Amino acid sequence: MKHLLSPLDLTLNEIDTLLDIAADIEACPAKYANVCSGKKFASLFYEPSTRTRLSFESAILGLGGNVLGFSSADSSSAAKGESVSDTIRTISCYADICAMRHPKEGSALVAAMSSSIPVINAGDGGHQHPTQTLTDLMTIKTVKGRLNNLCVGLCGDLKFGRTVHSLITALIRYTGIKFILISPPELRIPDYIRKDILDANKIEYKEVENLDDAMNLLDILYMTRVQKERFFNEEDYVRMKDCYILDKAKMTLAKSDMFVLHPLPRVNEISIEVDDDPRAAYFKQVQYGVYVRMALIMMLLEVKKPC
Numbered sequence: 001m002k003h004l005l006s007p008l009d010l011t012l013n014e015i016d017t018l019l020d021i022a023a024d025i026e027a028c029p030a031k032y033a034n035v036c037s038g039k040k041f042a043s044l045f046y047e048p049s050t051r052t053r054l055s056f057e058s059a060i061l062g063l064g065g066n067v068l069g070f071s072s073a074d075s076s077s078a079a080k081g082e083s084v085s086d087t088i089r090t091i092s093c094y095a096d097i098c099a100m101r102h103p104k105e106g107s108a109l110v111a112a113m114s115s116s117i118p119v120i121n122a123g124d125g126g127h128q129h130p131t132q133t134l135t136d137l138m139t140i141k142t143v144k145g146r147l148n149n150l151c152v153g154l155c156g157d158l159k160f161g162r163t164v165h166s167l168i169t170a171l172i173r174y175t176g177i178k179f180i181l182i183s184p185p186e187l188r189i190p191d192y193i194r195k196d197i198l199d200a201n202k203i204e205y206k207e208v209e210n211l212d213d214a215m216n217l218l219d220i221l222y223m224t225r226v227q228k229e230r231f232f233n234e235e236d237y238v239r240m241k242d243c244y245i246l247d248k249a250k251m252t253l254a255k256s257d258m259f260v261l262h263p264l265p266r267v268n269e270i271s272i273e274v275d276d277d278p279r280a281a282y283f284k285q286v287q288y289g290v291y292v293r294m295a296l297i298m299m300l301l302e303v304k305k306p307c
Contacts, residue, residue: 002300003112003119007130007170014299015170019138021295021305022288029062031306032294036063039301042091042098043069045122049101051264051286052122052132056099059293063303068095085114092116097301099131118300123162131296132263133166135289140220142288143259143281149176153214155244156182156224156269158189163263164224165193172201179205180214182244187226211244215253221246223262223269223282247271251279261285 003009010018025032041060045053049071057067084102088111091098100111101122108121108128123129141147152171154164158181168189171177179198181189188207198205208214215221223246245268246260262270262282274280298305 001116001118003108003115003121004130004296004300005108005112005119005121006128007133007166009130012173015134015137018134018292018295018299019141021298022138022291023142024305025062025291025294026288032063032298034064035298035303035306036060036065036301039063039065039097040095041065041067041069041297042095042117043067043071044087044091044098044100045069045071046100046102046107047123048072049122051289052099052101052129055286055289056120056122056131056293058290059297062290062294063297065096065297069098084110087111088115088119097297120296120300125162127162128166128169129162129263130166130170131289131293132163133170134292134296135285136163136167136222136261136263137170138288138292139261139281139285140259143284144219144257147171148174150174150219151178151180151217153180153182153211153218153221154224155211155221155246157187157226158183158224159187161224164189164222167222168193168197172197172203177203179203180217181205181207182209182211182214183207184209211246212250212253215250215258216255218254218258221254221258221260223260223266225262225265225267225269244269245271246274248273248277251277254279 043053043056060067084107092115095117097118099120099122100108102124105125105127108119108124112119121128121130158164251274259279259281
């Protein structure tokens with residue numbers, strides 16, 4: 001039995017296979033409509049979510065399976081003090097596979113250690129968000145035609161942004177990847193990402209504060225919101241929430257084939273005037289997320305690709 005807690009839980013060959021299946025699902029969704037008939041998917045969301053939760057649910061329904069679960073901690077036995085370990089042992093009696101989002105880092109690992117069904121980490125605090133990363137990889141591969149030899153700009157909340165941490169972890173396995181890390185000093189990437197991942201693997205990167213200076217160097221710009229829920233006080237959040245706003249003027253500084261990604265939801269960091277730019281790929285990401293999660297569910301349940 002295999003779990004997905006981090007992007008590193010999949011080999012590059014497994015990622016390539018998964019992305020190929022996801023692309024085939026996009027091209028021929030009808031042939032996948034019943035491959036998971038009779039399978040039950042548990043959606044365990046201790047934190048609010050729109051895209052990730054509904055994307056998973058759309059994915060299993062698109063494969064012919066069924067959904068059960070909860071959308072907040074208040075609507076589960078966690079409100080009564082039940083542990084993650086006990087919850088997952090219970091859910092293992094009801095479902096064939098589950099995805100869990102939890103505010104505490106390491107919670108998905110705790111669940112996997114007690115589970116008798118595959119566990120997918122749908123986000124654990126500021127740690128990892130591997131299915132968003134798989135979605136990002138599919139988006140980049142589709143819009144750029146490759147996953148190597150890219151200059152990737154990561155902008156905004158690089159300290160608490162689990163999507164950023166997961167994407168860095170995944171992309172360093174490809175050749176010719178460079179990063180420009182754009183953030184205020186208070187929201188720079190954690191030391192363990194810098195030292196244990198970037199420096200340890202001799203990845204080329206630089207940290208800057210000014211987005212304008214980086215725009216013309218980028219093949220991909222990955223925008224993130226400053227996450228209010230990760231701050232301990234309102235004053236720090238208010239001071240930093242509008243540090244970076246991508247608008248039409250900034251887009252004129254970019255290459256004609258530079259694409260903008262965002263894990264969403266956005267607040268103010270991308271002006272709606274950018275939505276009509278053909279280089280805005282963040283709503284394509286949303287759709288690719290369904291295909292990727294369909295392929296992942298099949299992989300973890302060992303369901304064969306239909307002919």
